[in-house]
Every structure is written in structure tokens, then in C-alpha cells.
Amino acid sequence: MKYMKKMKIDIFADGADIQSIKKLDKNPLIKGFTTNPTLMRQSGIKNYLEFAKNIARVIKKKPISLEVFSDQIQEMEQQALILSKISKNFNVKIPITNSKGLSTAKLIARLSANGVVCNVTAIFTFNQIKDVMKLLPKDTKIILSIFAGRIADSGKDPEELLKKIKKYLKNYKNVKLLWASTREVFNIFQAARSGCDIITVPYGILSKFKYIGKNQTIFSLETVKMFKDDAKKAGYKI
Numbered sequence: 001m002k003y004m005k006k007m008k009i010d011i012f013a014d015g016a017d018i019q020s021i022k023k024l025d026k027n028p029l030i031k032g033f034t035t036n037p038t039l040m041r042q043s044g045i046k047n048y049l050e051f052a053k054n055i056a057r058v059i060k061k062k063p064i065s066l067e068v069f070s071d072q073i074q075e076m077e078q079q080a081l082i083l084s085k086i087s088k089n090f091n092v093k094i095p096i097t098n099s100k101g102l103s104t105a106k107l108i109a110r111l112s113a114n115g116v117v118c119n120v121t122a123i124f125t126f127n128q129i130k131d132v133m134k135l136l137p138k139d140t141k142i143i144l145s146i147f148a149g150r151i152a153d154s155g156k157d158p159e160e161l162l163k164k165i166k167k168y169l170k171n172y173k174n175v176k177l178l179w180a181s182t183r184e185v186f187n188i189f190q191a192a193r194s195g196c197d198i199i200t201v202p203y204g205i206l207s208k209f210k211y212i213g214k215n216q217t218i219f220s221l222e223t224v225k226m227f228k229d230d231a232k233k234a235g236y237k238i
Contacts, residue, residue: 009192012065014182014200016043016051022058024206032063034119034200036093049082056087065119065143067093071100073107080107084116091143093119096128109135112142119143121180124151129165133172141174143198148191149181159194166195185212 010031013024016039024030033055037048045051052066064087068079080092092111094104108118109132120132123146136142146165148158162177169175178198179191185208191199211219 007188007192009188009196010198011188012063012178012198012200013203013206014039015203016040016045017203018051018054018058020203021055025059025062029209030062032065032198033059034065034093036067036121037069049086052083052086052090056089059087059089062089063091064089065091065093067095067119067121071098073098073102073104076104077107077111080111080116080118081114084111091117091119093121093145095122096120096124096132097122103131105132105135108132108142112136112140117141117143119145119178121145122147126161126164126168129168133169133175136172138172139174140172143176143178144169145178145180145200146196147181148179149183149187152183159190162191162194162196185209 011029012032012034013021013030014034015021016035021033024033040048040051048069055064055066066083068076068083070076070079076094076098080094083090083092094108094111096105097103104120108120111118120142123129123144129144132142132144144165146158146162148162151158151161158179162179166177169177176197177195178200179187179194179196180200182188182191182199182201182205185205188199188201
């Protein structure tokens with residue numbers, strides 16, 4: 001873990017399992033938490049507000065991002081205000097557009113003016129960043145979540161975009177740039193060198209932190225042994 005402590009980036013655990021969240025809250029490497037409706041559904045969450053209130057009772061100090069899910073701008077605003085009042089630690093995730101492509105930039109500006117710390121999510125382009133930031137005072141507290149993993153899935157290098165965004169945001173002192181849709185441990189190193197302030201990391205990838213800095217020769221031998229043992233257990237013959 002000494003490698004992680006040297007990196008200038010905050011790690012937020014991404015998931016919706018309450019027991020895992022409780023456990024991770026005790027880990028000094030974890031600086032916050034994020035979730036979304038998809039992760040909540042996968043975890044079997046039935047009651048959104050009950051889940052939100054449970055998290056608020058469990059996590060007392062670290063920031064938590066919860067997402068609105070309406071497709072109507074006015075209703076998004078109502079949901080955001082309700083969530084923001086549950087806990088002072090809550091940041092409210094607002095998608096950069098609704099499912100019809102309608103920009104939420106004006107909504108984000110209104111919520112920010114009312115003291116809601118927005119985590120703007122599902123950002124893929126530089127123009128989306130510009131559309132939001134041109135409406136906000138330079139001292140606005142806000143998180144901008146760039147879906148770097150999905151950008152990479154399309155064959156493009158997300159680091160180029162993130163570095164460009166970081167340079168553009170140099171005069172916005174309270175903006176946090178977040179690497180989202182993390183796919184592997186190496187993304188943390190990419191996010192750090194791109195200038196990101198935060199990276200969201202799923203539970204499955206958090207479990208791989210034990211490999212960071214591992215001797216590659218030993219790792220190779222362990223991998224070969226795994227293949228050998230699995231072939232033996234399966235009873236394979238050629």
C-alpha cells in the first residue's frame with residue numbers, strides 16, 4: 001500500500017453493498033463513496049430513500065455521491081434537493097444530459113447556487129465540460145466525472161481528454177476532476193498522471209490492490225501454477 005499513499009489522488013469506493021461500505025469506511029485509503037441506480041439494482045436495493053438514509057447513518061464524515069434517476073429536468077431538481085438534505089456529506093450525481101440529450105447545465109447551475117454539491121456524471125466530451133462551467137462562478141464546489149473507462153472502450157485515449165480538461169479548469173479552484181468507469185488497477189496510475197483529483201474504484205478492483213508493486217517473476221510463477229493446478233483439478237488429458 002506504500003505505492004498508494006504516495007499517489008496524489010483520492011480513491012472513492014464504487015458500489016452499493018452496505019456491509020462493504022461499512023468495512024471500507026475503516027480503510028484510510030478510501031476517501032469517499034459513490035453509487036448509482038445500476039449498482040443499487042445489482043445489490044438488490046428496493047427502496048432508494050431507505051438505502052440513502054442507511055448510508056447516511058453509517059458514513060458520518062466521508063463524502064458520498066448518490067444519483068438522481070428521473071428523466072425530467074424539474075423532477076431531477078426535486079430529487080436532488082431531497083437527497084442533499086439527508087446528509088451534509090451527500091454529493092448529488094446529475095447526468096450531463098437526460099436520455100433525450102437535453103443538457104442539464106442550467107439545472108446544475110441552479111442546484112450549485114442553492115448549495116448542492118453536484119457530481120456531474122456521464123461526461124464524455126470537452127464541450128460538455130465547457131457547457132457546464134461557463135454557467136458557474138469560478139469558486140463553485142463541483143465534481144466532474146469523466147467516464148474514462150467507457151471512452152477507452154471506444155478506442156480513444158481518455159488521458160488526452162483529462163489533461164485537456166485539467167488545463168481548462170486551472171482557474172476553477174473548487175472543481176474536482178474524477179476518473180469514472182474504472183476497469184483495472186492501472187487506471188489509478190493513469191488517473192493520477194492525468195491530473196485527476198478522484199477516481200472511483202469498484203469493489204472487485206479494490207481487492208486487487210494487494211498486487212500493486214508485486215514482483216513480476218513471482219507473479220508469473222504463481223500464474224503458471226494456477227494454470228497447472230486448474231488443469232489437474234479438471235482432470236484434463238491430451
